[in-house]
Amino acid sequence: MNFTDYKSVSVITYKNTPCIQIKNANAEALLSLFGGHLLSFTPTSVNENILWLSEEAIFDEKTAIRGGVPICWPWFANLRSGDDIPAHGFVRSQAWQLIAIEEKSDAAEITETTLTLQPETLSLYNTSAHLTVRLVVTISKDCKISLISSNTGNTPISITQALHSYFNVKDITTAQIDGVTSNYYDKVVDTHGNTPSLPYKFESETDRIHVAEVDTSTNSQTVTIRSHNNFDINIGQSGHDSIIVWNPYIDKSKSMKDMADNGYETMLCIEAGNTEGTIVDAHSSVEISQWFSAKTR
Template identity: 25%
Template sequence: MTQENLTSSGRDESKRTPTLRLEGPQGAQATFGLHGAQLLSWTPSACATERLFLSGASRYGDGQSIRGGIPVIFPQFANRGPLPKHGLARTRSWTLLGQAPACARLELRDDAHTRAMWPQAFRLLLDVALSERALTVSLRVENPGHSAFEFTAALHTYLRVADIAQVRLHGLGGGYYLDATRDFAACRQDEAELRFGAELDRVYPDAPRELRVDDGPCRTLVHSDGFADAVIWNPGATKAAALDDMEPGGERRMLCVEAAQAQRAIRLAPGEHWQGSQTLIATD
């Protein structure tokens, strides 16, 4: 594992984010930052193409959220609660507990800053494992305190695509979803494959464990365990233009397929833990 620096294109280059690189078999690579324990890049050996989207206009630094990669959402999904959007884990600096060429473990514990926002004792562990064709990210939530707490969470995965208009997402046909663009109205997806154009923002409760993203010659299986839901998001051109950390035209090159626990909160008693994971598999 080697240490590098990642800078945001078009921004002050004195503001840098330290990153670490994983090196898997047959040339597979992944990069993550200690800020937010965020995966920023993944290139499987099966395909020399970058598979995670990272906006060139992303903001970096303490308290900032990075637009792209795989942000860790905890303990609140979106704006569905009193905390800042998507909670506090993605904007905090994590501690690297262990590393090997193709895997790493990171930790985040509560401190005075987090308790000022959310008065709970917690411990998060993020495990990253890289193989020839797959990237697995596992999130473990522990309650080391003396009182129970509830949380929602997600691995907010931004997949990089060649052209969102040509992407097809399989596995959600026939299921129902909550449409965030219509105040979370309950709807049914009748079409077998999901296509994209205008803004799309959906929560699929109790989603299938495996979805497939077809992007021209690139095909990615998205498998989840522990997380009950799937979140699918693309901002569309109009909303993307209003995001100051989205590069021009970036919405055409990204699709969020997220393993999430968004609809029903998890309750942890003192001493209990919960774990969920997402595996991305390049099958092209």
Template identity: 30%
Template sequence: MTTAQQLNTQFGIKGQLSFREDASGLVVAEINNAQATASLCLQGAHLMTWQPKSQAVPVVWLSRDAKLAAGKSIRGGAPVCWPWFGAHASESSFPGHGFARTVPWNVIETGTEPDGATRLTLRLVESEKTRAQWPHSCTADLTVIVGETLRMELTTENTGKEAFVIGEALHTYFQIGDIGAVRVTGLEGCDYWDKVGGSTLRKQDGAITFSGETDRVYIDTAAECVIEDDRLKRRIHIAKSGSLSTVVWTPWTEKANKMGDMGQPDGWREMVCVESVNAIDNVVTVAAGTRHTLIVEYSAESL
């Protein structure tokens, strides 16, 4: 495994990007430029935090009880769900949301954008274990561009001779004032699978508000979503391409208590997930020799 010192020598950017080893032994990239701060764990290519310097509080939420550990996912940030979303279609022993968020990724490129934002590109490391779960020839790359906005690009390239089907998500947790005082707009009139209501198909009426556990997969939508947060006096914009599903999720009290890492007793009230996804009706077929890219750009607007 490449050490933090080696990564700093090869990929560090003075005054912008450095690598450190966490107490867990995992390597974390730390970004601090003129526009924003962010941190990303190389295991899972897992963006953990992002805060534009124009914002008094972070935009991406990380649980105060989040733990970094080899082979374990991190609670909060923007987990990469790939190459399937939710439970595996046929193998119940395979991990939910795929293996990408718990395996090593390598840094393959870093740089500075013309506007001063910091760019970091990582590639999933294949192993016997990943090939046993995903026997297709391909690469998975994640590019993260950290500035006043946060841009994430998840690219799957089929390097084999046969088409394959992927499900995927950027499962992003957002910092909010209180779950009972936010609205999510942009999905009015969309059909969604209600996972709390026994996986029934429903239609969204008006803005999304929260008064209990919510787990919905909105389908056939490329719409921009906005989290309207009266408590923190801001709007978070989520604009995407290459994604036709959006998941909106909050665990609420009972489920959060069972998780144990949501930041007890009420950390779950300070987050909501609005995920850019391809799942269920919108899984993606990647033909041989082609690539598919899911792109999301996040921005925050003070009110």
């Protein structure tokens, strides 16, 4: 692909990893070709990266990167207990390739940049030779990420997946989220049917799967993170059956080699996920999307 044809896109190396840098009138972003992994999104309106990237993230083109927006596909968490296979699928630790770029402009300025990527190969862990995936990332005043799974075969395929987004917060002990009120499965203590306390705040390790409250094929859900002094982070998502909320808190942060001991203090995961199993019918596609922006107060 000839990048000189595009004003807002360039190829750079970040921490020895090939990346796509996007700069337009509304935002800047950095996307790693290892994992198809969005590392940063900085809207011009606040001039601050609203995604969180671990200071201890490992950039060796083998290990999944801690932070940004990892792609969990074609399974979420562990596919089968006891199997020697990667948690959260395999595409977040594979090389991706850029297959299309689209720019939209207003007068002389590029205001929106859309990238389409796909894995260079699909791992032997893939659940079917007929299952493929594409990632579409649009950078403008907000950032939209869509994961499109396609089944080229003659029989339905079941997958789970997630857009595992890490967001920046000023202080997890004072942060709160609005818009997540449904009951949840608590992975920390392995209990179902828990009701969240409102306002939704964080005082310990949090790993929860909230069932979506609407039909997300025709409706979207909105979550707001309130933490920063001059703006909130608004998150919308569709095509999901669950909202996953995660913060490792003190002890787990200390046990993770790719997170600083105090890393939990400034991050919060709000994930769009299909955790219950999504059927991709024969010769059809399904799409899960998340979009986010900084809303000034």
